[in-house]
Amino acid sequence: MASSQNPVLGIALYLDALAERRLAASRCGSCGQVFLPPRPICSTCRGRGMSAEELSGRGRVAAVTSIAIPPSAMAAKGYGRRRPYVTGVVTLEEGPSLTARIDLPEHLGGSLQDRVGMPVTAAFEDEEGSVTLIFRPA
Amino acid sequence: MTRRKKRGLGRGVAIVGGAMSHFGAYPDKTSRDLMTEAYLDALATIDKGMDPADIEAIYVGNFLGELFEGQGHLGHIIADWLGLAPRPATRVEGACASSGLAFREAVLAVASGMYDVVLAGGVERMTNAPLENVHDYLAAAADVPFELHQAALTFPGLYAAMTTAYMAEYGASGEHLMSVAVKNHENGSLNPRAQFNVSLRDIMAQRAAGAEKKGRPVPQWRNEIDFLNDAAANPVVADPLRLFDCSPITDGASCVIVAAEEVAREYTDDVVAVTASAQASAGPFTTWRDGITGIPSARVAGRDAYEMAGVAPEDIDFAEVHDCFTIAEVMAIEDLGFFEPGKGAYASAEGRTARDSDRPINVSGGLKAKGHPVGATGTAQIQEVWNQLRGRAGERQITHKDLRLGLTHNVGGTGGTCAVHVLERI
Ligand SMILES: [Zn+2]
Numbered sequence: 001m002a003s004s005q006n007p008v009l010g011i012a013l014y015l016d017a018l019a020e021r022r023l024a025a026s027r028c029g030s031c032g033q034v035f036l037p038p039r040p041i042c043s044t045c046r047g048r049g050m051s052a053e054e055l056s057g058r059g060r061v062a063a064v065t066s067i068a069i070p071p072s073a074m075a076a077k078g079y080g081r082r083r084p085y086v087t088g089v090v091t092l093e094e095g096p097s098l099t100a101r102i103d104l105p106e107h108l109g110g111s112l113q114d115r116v117g118m119p120v121t122a123a124f125e126d127e128e129g130s131v132t133l134i135f136r137p138a
Numbered sequence: 139m140t141r142r143k144k145r146g147l148g149r150g151v152a153i154v155g156g157a158m159s160h161f162g163a164y165p166d167k168t169s170r171d172l173m174t175e176a177y178l179d180a181l182a183t184i185d186k187g188m189d190p191a192d193i194e195a196i197y198v199g200n201f202l203g204e205l206f207e208g209q210g211h212l213g214h215i216i217a218d219w220l221g222l223a224p225r226p227a228t229r230v231e232g233a234c235a236s237s238g239l240a241f242r243e244a245v246l247a248v249a250s251g252m253y254d255v256v257l258a259g260g261v262e263r264m265t266n267a268p269l270e271n272v273h274d275y276l277a278a279a280a281d282v283p284f285e286l287h288q289a290a291l292t293f294p295g296l297y298a299a300m301t302t303a304y305m306a307e308y309g310a311s312g313e314h315l316m317s318v319a320v321k322n323h324e325n326g327s328l329n330p331r332a333q334f335n336v337s338l339r340d341i342m343a344q345r346a347a348g349a350e351k352k353g354r355p356v357p358q359w360r361n362e363i364d365f366l367n368d369a370a371a372n373p374v375v376a377d378p379l380r381l382f383d384c385s386p387i388t389d390g391a392s393c394v395i396v397a398a399e400e401v402a403r404e405y406t407d408d409v410v411a412v413t414a415s416a417q418a419s420a421g422p423f424t425t426w427r428d429g430i431t432g433i434p435s436a437r438v439a440g441r442d443a444y445e446m447a448g449v450a451p452e453d454i455d456f457a458e459v460h461d462c463f464t465i466a467e468v469m470a471i472e473d474l475g476f477f478e479p480g481k482g483a484y485a486s487a488e489g490r491t492a493r494d495s496d497r498p499i500n501v502s503g504g505l506k507a508k509g510h511p512v513g514a515t516g517t518a519q520i521q522e523v524w525n526q527l528r529g530r531a532g533e534r535q536i537t538h539k540d541l542r543l544g545l546t547h548n549v550g551g552t553g554g555t556c557a558v559h560v561l562e563r564i
């Protein structure tokens with residue numbers, strides 16, 4: 001049984017934390033590597049001494065795209081060719097990377113790849129009754 | 139990890155037959171129909187013929203039969219339809235690498251000594267599904283809670299993200315990538331079974347003729363790159379990737395028959411051996427240690443394949459690589475060691491991967507022009523390399539150099555899975 005002292009390190013822990021506007025991760029007690037989402041087995045040293053940890057949400061854009069042909073869930077929210085949205089990869093200052101939407105102001109101009117390296121910070125938005133993670137320029 | 143011994147096949151394995159169905163939009167054809175075409179054509183390629191009863195086991199690559207046609211459990215369906223039941227039939231799933239893995243399972247089954255003759259194939263039926271569902275279905279190959287649900291990334295989106303990381307690192311541009319599409323369409327124009335059996339010049343001419351017929355302004359493009367830069371002709375799918383950076387949605391099947399080298403000459407005197415079969419996996423690209431400007435599973439599988447075959451990248455005469463997107467071909471030729479990291483985009487734009495170059499890449503037209511029926515792509519690559527090595531690739535046959543070693547590179551998802559094979563004419 002999971003308890004608050006010994007949570008099951010996995011996707012559910014991440015999603016529960018997200019609902020409370022926090023970023024849950026885990027740190028390997030053997031090699032120090034930080035993982036998001038939290039996982040039970042270290043993929044660097046195979047150690048199993050993982051403990052839950054909360055991340056700052058500060059990081060940099062590692063990769064970015066603007067989606068014109070969205071998956072159906074986004075199309076249902078009105079996104080599409082006339083209303084593309086930006087998403088990509090953010091590398092957090094504690095080390096791990098994650099895929100998430102990124103809110104880039106349109107006035108920035110230039111090419112998308114020019115945004116690689118841009119400092120961003122996690123914001124938590126209420127979207128249709130659930131919390132959505134979205135990164136904004138720091 | 140401690141490697142206990144050098145990896146190798148337990149005994150020699152050869153390819154004695156192979157074919158692909160016509161690739162394209164055939165919404166009324168089921169997986170069985172597509173596979174039957176590939177199978178009968180593959181049997182017909184066996185020089186001395188084969189009694190189908192000789193086939194002892196079947197491996198079928200298929201990604202999403204459950205979603206595309208509501209049919210799971212495809213192994214026994216195909217075995218029965220081809221008249222091969224009760225032979226053991228196994229469906230193999232590794233997203234876009236499904237039949238690369240099916241081929242590998244067939245090779246390992248023969249190498250183990252269990253069977254002498256095994257069929258490996260792949261099939262995907264895709265165009266009958268509503269287009270708006272296809273992106274959702276294909277996203278099943280991603281890390282769903284994060285890449286799809288949290289980030290709302292599609293497959294073009296995932297590769298587009300990799301593209302911006304690559305461009306930011308190496309300074310390559312969208313036009314470098316476009317040169318991959320120009321080349322692969324040129325190659326596809328020589329492949330009668332390709333979905334796009336037309337060059338971009340042909341497509342431009344068709345579009346211009348269509349506009350003229352409808353009394354609309356006739357577009358004037360200076361060349362292929364000008365056409366590809368036209369946002370109306372080549373719209374953005376996931377910036378910076380546009381429509382012509384993406385492989386199409388395709389129905390098709392492919393089939394290869396492998397045999398133990400010791401029995402192969404009962405079927406042909408023109409033997410092509412499998413000299414390396416390698417496979418590697420990786421987590422979602424957020425877990426990759428060296429960034430996302432190349433695919434780590436492809437590097438590992440490539441390195442293992444070269445070691446197993448006892449060759450170096452420069453020994454490979456030509457290759458079929460997994461160009462699901464133009465950027466994917468660029469990364470492939472770097473991951474496989476044909477070009478240094480960051481040089482692949484420039485090499486492509488300089489024509490160093492063209493059909494008449496030192497090391498032609500995707501002479502079949504690749505996934506881009508040949509088409510990409512997900513589960514069928516791996517064995518479609520194998521049969522192309524097999525045909526080229528035997529000098530039987532028709533109009534697109536490589537003739538300016540002798541072919542001895544060919545390589546296939548088949549990627550599942552964004553590189554969660556990669557299979558690399560080296561084939562040698564012996
Ligand atoms: Zn560790």
